[in-house]
Amino acid sequence: MSSLSATIQDVFNEPGCGKNGNKSEAERKKGCTKQLQPGGAAGGCAFDGAKIALQPLTDVAHLVHGPIACEGNSWDNRGARSSGSNLWRTGFTTDINETDVVFGGEKRLYKAVKEIIEKYDPPAVFVYQTCVPAMIGDDINAVCKAASQKFGKPVIPVNSPGFVGPKNLGNKLAGEALLEHVIGTQEPDFTTPYDLNIIGEYNLSGELWQVKPLLDELGIRILSCISGDGKYREVAYSHRARAAMMVCSKAMINVARKMEERYGIPFFEGSFYGIEDSSDSLREIARMLIERGAPDELMARTEAVIAREEAKAWAAIEPYKPRFKGKKVLLITGGVKSWSVVAALQEAGLELVGTSVKKSTREDKERIKELMGQDAHMIDDMTPREMYKMMKDAKADIMLSGGKSQFVALKAGMPWLDINQERSHAYMGYVGMVKLVEEIDKALYNPVWEQLRQPAPWETGAKSWQAKAMAQMDAEAAALAADPVAAENARRARKICHCKTVDLGTIEDAIAAHGLTTTEGVKQHTNASGGCGACSVRIEDILAAATAAAEPVAPVLQAAE
Amino acid sequence: MAIVTVGKKACAVNPLKMSQPIGGAFAFLGLRGSMPLLHGSQGCTSFGLTLFVRHFKEAVPLQTTAMSEVATVLGGYENVEQAILNIHKRTKPEIIGICSTGVTETKGDDVEGYIRLIRQKHPELASLPMVYVATPDFKDAFQDGWEKTVARMVEVLVEAPTTAARRDPSRVNVLPGCHLTPGDIDEIRTIMEDFALEPSFLPDLAGSLDGHIPDEFVPTTIGGISVDEVAAMGQAAWTIAIGAQMRPAAEAMEKKTGAPFRVFERLCGLGPNDEFIVFLSEISGRPVPSKYRRQRGQLADAMLDAHFHIGGRKLAIGAEPDLLFDLSSMLHEMGAKVTVAVTTTQSPVLERVKIEEVLIGDLEDLENLAKDRGCDLLITHSHGRQAAERLKIPFHRAGFPMFDRVGAGHQLSVGYRGTRDLIFNIANLVIADHEDHRQPTPDTWRIADTGADGEAPVASLH
Secondary structure: OOHHHHHHHHHHOOOOOHHHHOOOHHHHHHOOOOOOOOOOOOOOEHHHHHHHHHOOEOOOEEEEEOOHHHHHOOOOOOOEOOOOOOHHHOOEEOOOOHHHHHHOOHHHHHHHHHHHHHHHOOOOEEEEEOHHHHHHOOOHHHHHHHHHHHHOOOEEEEOOOHHHOEHHHHHHHHHHHHHHHOOOOOOOOOOOOOEEEEEEEOOEOOOHHHHHHHHHHHOOEEEEEEEOOEOHHHHHOHHHOOEEEEOOHHHHHHHHHHHHHHHOOOEEEOOOOOHHHHHHHHHHHHHHHHHOOOOOHHHHHHHHHHHHHHHHHHHHHHHHHHHHOOOEEEEEOOOOHHHHHHHHHHHOOOEEEEEEOOOOOHHHHHHHHHHHOOOOOEEOOOOHHHHHHHHHHOOOOEEEEOHHHHHHHHOOOOOEEEOOOOOOOOOOHHHHHHHHHHHHHHHHOOOHHHHHOOOOOOOOHHHOHHHHHHHHHHHHHHHHHHOHHHHHHHHHOOEEEOOOOEEHHHHHHHHHHHOOOOHHHHHHHHOOOOOOOOOHHHHHHHHHHHHHHHHHHHHHHHHHO | OOEEEEOOOOOEEOOOOOOHHHHHHHHHOOEOOEEEEEEOOHHHHHHHHHHHHHHHOOOOOOEEOOOOHHHHHHOOHHHHHHHHHHHHHHHOOOEEEEEEOHHHHHHOOOHHHHHHHHHHHOHHHOOOOEEEEOOOOOOOOHHHHHHHHHHHHHHHHOOOOOOOOOOEEEEEEEEEOOOOOHHHHHHHHHHHHHOOOEEEEOOOHHHHOOOOOOOOOOOOOOOOEOHHHHHHHHHEEEEEEEOHHHHHHHHHHHHHHOOOEEEEOOOOOHHHHHHHHHHHHHHHOOOOOHHHHHHHHHHHHHHHHHHHHHOOOEEEEEOOHHHHHHHHHHHHHOOOEEEEEEEOOOOHHHHHOOOOEEEEOOHHHHHHHHHHOOOOEEEEOHHHHHHHHHHOOOEEEOOOOOOOOOOHHHOOOOHHHHHHHHHHHHHHHHHHHHHHHOOOOOOOOOOOOOOOOOOOHHHHHO
């Protein structure tokens, strides 16, 4: 077993991952590599994920070993911010050519490291492995080791060729590289009982700085943020922190958990999105630091700061409440954000008509139900057309989502706001929440919509494309309503497991035929959830629906007999 | 005559270049109902997709064969097959364009062979056109991917005229290089239509990526030239290729259909447009419409007004060969000194750039040379903004990608009108820079002393 596949196996066995904990031994072995569907996939690759996770280390040279595609097509596309060095914004790549593919690219890689150190003298060079050199067998570990010795500087291999899996796996492989080669290699000049690590936070749009002043005020020192606005040295001595906050568990749980295991640094998962979440996180930080030796008075000071900031934020949001009355929001995001943002929007008086749960865990879904009521619209996976219909049917006034779905709203003449990583505003902490509310207001009340919704003077209303699109969908719906067989077929054709392409009908048939009651059973009979396992929650819902349907039906059947 | 040198660095810093497969995919985006498919791992596609979306601010169709590590080693037949079947079923495209990538070329996947096998196994695909182009990432650049793909489209999709029927004298094929924006293509179309010609553009990005609001949700490209129209290109009387990169495609067109061709290497500047307009007048047998006589006058006047500002400027330009040749030639004709020229790949036009040496290199080379040679005007794509900041000189964005400004798809540089606007834009940049940063101070005319203050002599340079 090569060291890369060993690392991947190790990452898959992550016990800190709740999702993983619910799986059987065999399932866990398979890990979370989603079986990507050719012709139906769109996300990034493992290399992408590794680069995203580490690039916010600002004073480090990030060298991509591979053909021009990997760096040339992608560099300079993330909005992290740095308080110091800007070296992270420089794109470095070996840009290997045909000759390298034939004879190997190791020499070029070594020379590239040498050139970077001579010209830029960074505290460290991170070398990213990509598909082509991995295929031809370039040993970046050996090159990095040799270069490290020769130049007397850390040269860190990040083994993450794109084809080993999706972006999320790459995040974790990046974390492994830090654990193996960086964390614990240096010592801080001094330590305090208030030293905190923040893990899985990337300082996009400078968001971290919306919270940092509060921590500064409380005397809490961010010993290391991995990796937002990070410096190599800070990560190298991050093992001396007293406690850690993990912001994005999907990306870096392995770092948080292994640091707890190796260095005894306890961690909690928190978020700075939304007013209440921010307060909870501050409280938790204070609590953990006190537990680890900080004076008790920290808690009182923290509560005072929370009270003050909450009051300020509420007062700032107050004027928007009348403007948001009756306004409805469709939220298409995922994971933790699917509920943490919900809470915040409700705080501002907006009505939520739906939220996506594409990447959410079961716990996330429970939180949504708590916040939005049992009949919350939870959207799994939809085509742009379905998304549009949902927006129309629910009479949503604005859509909040990531950049990829923006055109669904914009082209339909609907206000839209980016709440994912490419956004240009920072929405973290108390000030960030107010900013989000401000931005929603700006989008909702922009006079541009009134103009844009007018059809061209030569077009009658019915001919506007929105009308046509709706008419088309209504016609389809009517056709299905008129033809129960087609409707049933359409319902049954809904894909439940995307990895193994299993539809609802197949699963229902299997449940009925074999009297299945568990996801495990469904998996055995239909192969559903045999891939990434993301659909297991959906299958549970189907099982629940099947039992619910079966119970009241039973007496009727008896009566008929 | 310029000498073309290739950089010797082991490490490219701040790449100017982008990869060949996405250049190929870009060409497929100019076909109607098209789905470009990159045969490689997910990142190959997602990076390209992000790049296109950021540049055009449009939804862009692009798919991947999602090669895993194992599939890469064993060969990607099954992934190509599944991808084609999935795309066919889900998005019902009118054409699938397939480009290989670094990984699948390293393995040596025989995609042409795969397609033959897939067609045998799946007769339902019989009427679905598929065009495959070999575009390894570790060779050549974006422009080459476009060049090869358009030539391949001609070979596969254009039908040879069956009878010796008379060619339609009003129909003209236009093969635009990848340096032309959708706005440029629209402009050329308007000019040609004003001569009562009927142009067919291959590919036609103006139909697909011009930022219009579509009539319905379509998962493939909307607009662009249809497969049928491409097939019928053989009946046109002429083929016009714009940019030297389109010569192979024009030759392929002539070989297949016998249509004569003419290559216009540039369409920015007074002289090149004179040639173009005269040519259109000749092939259409019509006099030059008064609109263009007037536009020519406006361009001439713009050149008079702007030469004070552009003349003497030391230009540093980084662009793909055809764009580099086009813009640097026009600015040379406006009196600018082409002082640094960096490009991505080989091309015959590079020898004719008005400079001693053209370097195939990266943005670090461009920045360092511009600094050493005291350049005071920078032209390159959006990635050059960091260099421009450090150099503190006016920066004109040109080419792809342009992700930090809106309206990239409509930026115009062709025709009399396009050249006129471009000249005004660049001259205004220079004027604004002069007003904002180069106002005289009491020290301006002092002899630059090499003392501690390195900032002082800057003003005296200008």
